[in-house]
Amino acid sequence: MVxxxxxxxxxxxxxxVDELGARAELRRQVGRLERELAxxxxxAFGRVELDHRVAAIAAEPRVLxxxxxxxxxxxxxxxxxxxxxxxxxxxxxETRNRELVRRMIAAPENFKWVQVSRADIGEPGCGHWHSRxxxxxxxxxxxxxxxxxxxxxxxxxxxxxxxxxxQAQAIAAGQFG
Amino acid sequence: xxxxxxxxxxxxxxxxxGWVAPHVAAEFPGLGISWVELExxxxxxxxxxxxxxxxxxxxxYGGQAIHMRERPIPWAYRVFFRQIGLDPDRTRTxxxxxxxxxxxxxxxxxxxxxxxxxxxxxxxxxxxxxxxxADRLDGRLCIRDSGPGESLPGRPGELAHGTLAIADERxxxxxxxxxxxxxxxxxxxxxxxxxVAVQVKGVPQIAVAEALWIAAxxxxxxxx
Numbered sequence: 136m137v138x139x140x141x142x143x144x145x146x147x148x149x150x151x152v153d154e155l156g157a158r159a160e161l162r163r164q165v166g167r168l169e170r171e172l173a174x175x176x177x178x179a180f181g182r183v184e185l186d187h188r189v190a191a192i193a194a195e196p197r198v199l200x201x202x203x204x205x206x207x208x209x210x211x212x213x214x215x216x217x218x219x220x221x222x223x224x225x226x227x228x229e230t231r232n233r234e235l236v237r238r239m240i241a242a243p244e245n246f247k248w249v250q251v252s253r254a255d256i257g258e259p260g261c262g263h264w265h266s267r268x269x270x271x272x273x274x275x276x277x278x279x280x281x282x283x284x285x286x287x288x289x290x291x292x293x294x295x296x297x298x299x300x301x302q303a304q305a306i307a308a309g310q311f312g
Numbered sequence: 313x314x315x316x317x318x319x320x321x322x323x324x325x326x327x328x329x330g331w332v333a334p335h336v337a338a339e340f341p342g343l344g345i346s347w348v349e350l351e352x353x354x355x356x357x358x359x360x361x362x363x364x365x366x367x368x369x370x371x372x373y374g375g376q377a378i379h380m381r382e383r384p385i386p387w388a389y390r391v392f393f394r395q396i397g398l399d400p401d402r403t404r405t406x407x408x409x410x411x412x413x414x415x416x417x418x419x420x421x422x423x424x425x426x427x428x429x430x431x432x433x434x435x436x437x438x439x440x441x442x443x444x445x446a447d448r449l450d451g452r453l454c455i456r457d458s459g460p461g462e463s464l465p466g467r468p469g470e471l472a473h474g475t476l477a478i479a480d481e482r483x484x485x486x487x488x489x490x491x492x493x494x495x496x497x498x499x500x501x502x503x504x505x506x507x508v509a510v511q512v513k514g515v516p517q518i519a520v521a522e523a524l525w526i527a528a529x530x531x532x533x534x535x536x
Binding site: 173 | 339387390394397398401403471474476489490
């Protein structure tokens with residue numbers, strides 16, 4: 136039994152490890168996980184914040200060893216798994232909110248003053264659904280409720296500025312042309 | 313720099329291929345370096361180049377920046393950055409750095425030539441480019457790991473053994489996707505310019521050729 140534990144007696148059990156091949160396989164996995172993480176990041180953008188960062192392994196570029204590649208692969212896999220859970224939870228919230236909007240539209244009087252934004256249901260833009268009384272206080276007293284749908288984002292300052300610049304150029308062209 | 317195909321007769325520049333150290337190439341198949349050599353332009357970018365930057369700015373918006381990392385070439389560089397130990401969200405790939413600046417500044421700002429030519433080519437193709445002073449280079453460029461005692465010219469300290477670097481026949485010129493040695497970046501007093509493309513696995517050769525061609529023709533257009 137003691138012989139079995141001696142280092143020399145284990146020599147025959149050593150297995151040749153293709154380290155280059157192992158590193159190539161790990162790099163392939165890193166590439167696949169990076170693609171997956173990129174997709175999840177894009178899917179989540181504007182809906183929910185994802186922790187997608189994986190810290191640098193090295194201060195300067197170099198060939199990573201097997202252990203470092205494994206650590207990188209594992210950290211990326213962890214980020215992907217966490218991102219999936221976060222997105223799944225967000226999708227459940229958005230589904231609930233969509234259902235809420237449907238019920239609000241069907242019976243606005245049951246959801247007085249409730250407001251659901253497009254962001255709450257995972258849609259881009261700035262609009263929202265708001266359960267409000269028709270004709271203000273009269274509607275409140277009479278129970279005339281409705282869901283008002285806002286029309287979306289106002290023009291941003293930059294877009295307005297571009298428009299103004301185009302107008303100014305057109306005017307200048309008219310004056311000097 | 314003795315080698316390096318050039319646009320000496322006014323014809324289209326022909327890319328010169330560098331080499332990759334065999335043990336580095338074995339780790340990173342698809343890694344490559346190529347460049348074109350040109351007469352350096354000077355000063356501000358002419359109006360056509362500035363207009364092209366404005367057109368690119370108008371075609372490039374936030375949604376593209378978000379989805380950029382899903383596109384094959386930017387993704388290939390991100391993956392390579394990971395594989396050499398860098399965090400591409402901190403040390404950004406060239407195309408992502410430009411996208412970041414475009415979103416932050418509201419446009420691709422002109423920085424004169426050759427910087428604007430590189431911006432146009434990188435944004436159009438996604439390929440990583442840099443501009444070096446060709447007169448400082450000696451022989452063919454390569455990608456290799458640093459040996460013991462090597463350092464970047466003009467920079468304090470030795471490079472850690474095994475650091476991946478762009479080198480000429482004299483020694484390291486700059487880190488791969490990192491800082492350059494002093495005097496190697498194409499500056500104001502540079503007479504000849506080497507536009508260098510670093511190719512990684514997943515970036516097609518045709519994209520590299522196109523990037524070099526766009527950069528070279530933009531520099532030429534600026535000089536004309």
